[in-house]
Amino acid sequence: QEALEETPFRIPFTGSIHGGLQEGKSISVSGRVLPGADRFHVNLQCGSGSDANIAIHINPRYDGHPAYVVVNTKQHSSWGPEERKNSPIPAGSTFNLVITVTRDSYQLNVNGCHFMEYRHRIPFHQVDTISVAGKVEISFIGFQSALVRKPGLKSALPYRSAISGGLRPGSTITIQGTVYPNATRFHVNLSHHTGVALHYNPRFNENTVVRNTKQFEQWGAEERDGAMPFQRGQPFSMTIRCEKHCFKLVVNGMQMHNYKHRFSPLHNIGTLEIEGDLSLTSVLV
Incomplete structure (x- = not known):
C-alpha cells in the first residue's frame, strides 16, 4: 500500500494517484470533520485543472438535519443527477473513508461499514x-492495489498473509472487520x-x-x-x-496508539496474522 506523504495535509489538497x-x-482517506462545518468533499477526477471531469464527488453537507451526503459526477463542466444519503459522519467527528473500485461501481465504506455503491x-x-476541500x-491518504477480499474470510481464521518484501517506513496495512458480540x-x-x-491485542x-513484542520466545514489557x-x-x-521509529495505529479514522520499534530490520517483518473473536471483511497488505 502506498501513501501520500504530507502530514498534516493542507486543505484544499490535490494529489496524483500513482x-x-x-x-x-x-x-x-482518514481525517476529522471540523466542528461547525457546513460541508467538505473528496473528489476522484481526471486531471487537476479547475475544469477537470470529476468521476465521483463525495460531498457531506451539514446545512440541514439530518446531515446528508451528495454523490455526483461532473462531465464537460456539467453536474449529473445527484444521489443523496444520510451522512454517517457527524460534524466534529473522525472518519475513515475507503473507496474501492469494482468493474461497475465505486464501493464506499465509512468506519468499517458499507455506506453505498455508486455506478x-x-x-x-x-x-x-x-482532491479534498472544505471544512x-x-x-x-493511502492507495492499495491488491485487495484481498474473501466473503468467507471469517471461516479462515486464524488469518495469515505474507508481506511481500517485508515492511519499510511508509508501509501500511488496513484491516476491516466486525468484533463478535x-x-x-x-x-x-x-x-x-x-x-x-x-502484537496488538x-x-x-x-x-x-x-x-x-516477542523475541526468542520471551514477551517484553506490555504497553497498555x-x-x-x-x-x-x-x-x-x-x-x-x-x-x-514506530508503528502508528489508526482505528476508525482516529490516531490511537504509537508503538516504538523493538525489532529491526523492518524488512524482515514478513507475516501478518489475525486471530480471535472477530470476522474479517477485508485485509489490505
Missing part, C-alpha cells in the same frame, strides 16, 4: 487525481522468523489494548496506555502505519 485506478484498487458514469481508468482535516479478545501480529515485532474483558477504540458487536477499520 498508476491511476484499476479494478480492485482502493483509496483510504461508474466516467470510465475509472481516466481517473488520475484525488475538514486530513491525516492520511460476546468477544473476549483478538490480536493482530506482525511477525518475523524468530518472533513477533508487534484488544482485550474486552479488561477494556484495554495490549501492545508487546491509551483508549480502547473497539466495541463488542461493532464493525471497525484499522490501519497500521509503519514509520521510521
Whole structure:
C-alpha cells in the first residue's frame, strides 16, 4: 500500500494517484470533520485543472438535519443527477473513508461499514487525481492495489498473509472487520522468523489494548496506555502505519496508539496474522 506523504495535509489538497485506478484498487482517506462545518468533499477526477471531469464527488453537507451526503459526477463542466444519503459522519467527528473500485461501481465504506455503491458514469481508468476541500482535516491518504477480499474470510481464521518484501517506513496495512458480540479478545501480529515485532491485542474483558513484542520466545514489557477504540458487536477499520521509529495505529479514522520499534530490520517483518473473536471483511497488505 502506498501513501501520500504530507502530514498534516493542507486543505484544499490535490494529489496524483500513482498508476491511476484499476479494478480492485482502493483509496483510504482518514481525517476529522471540523466542528461547525457546513460541508467538505473528496473528489476522484481526471486531471487537476479547475475544469477537470470529476468521476465521483463525495460531498457531506451539514446545512440541514439530518446531515446528508451528495454523490455526483461532473462531465464537460456539467453536474449529473445527484444521489443523496444520510451522512454517517457527524460534524466534529473522525472518519475513515475507503473507496474501492469494482468493474461497475465505486464501493464506499465509512468506519468499517458499507455506506453505498455508486455506478461508474466516467470510465475509472481516466481517473488520475484525488482532491479534498472544505471544512475538514486530513491525516492520511493511502492507495492499495491488491485487495484481498474473501466473503468467507471469517471461516479462515486464524488469518495469515505474507508481506511481500517485508515492511519499510511508509508501509501500511488496513484491516476491516466486525468484533463478535460476546468477544473476549483478538490480536493482530506482525511477525518475523524468530518472533513477533508487534502484537496488538484488544482485550474486552479488561477494556484495554495490549501492545508487546516477542523475541526468542520471551514477551517484553506490555504497553497498555491509551483508549480502547473497539466495541463488542461493532464493525471497525484499522490501519497500521509503519514509520521510521514506530508503528502508528489508526482505528476508525482516529490516531490511537504509537508503538516504538523493538525489532529491526523492518524488512524482515514478513507475516501478518489475525486471530480471535472477530470476522474479517477485508485485509489490505
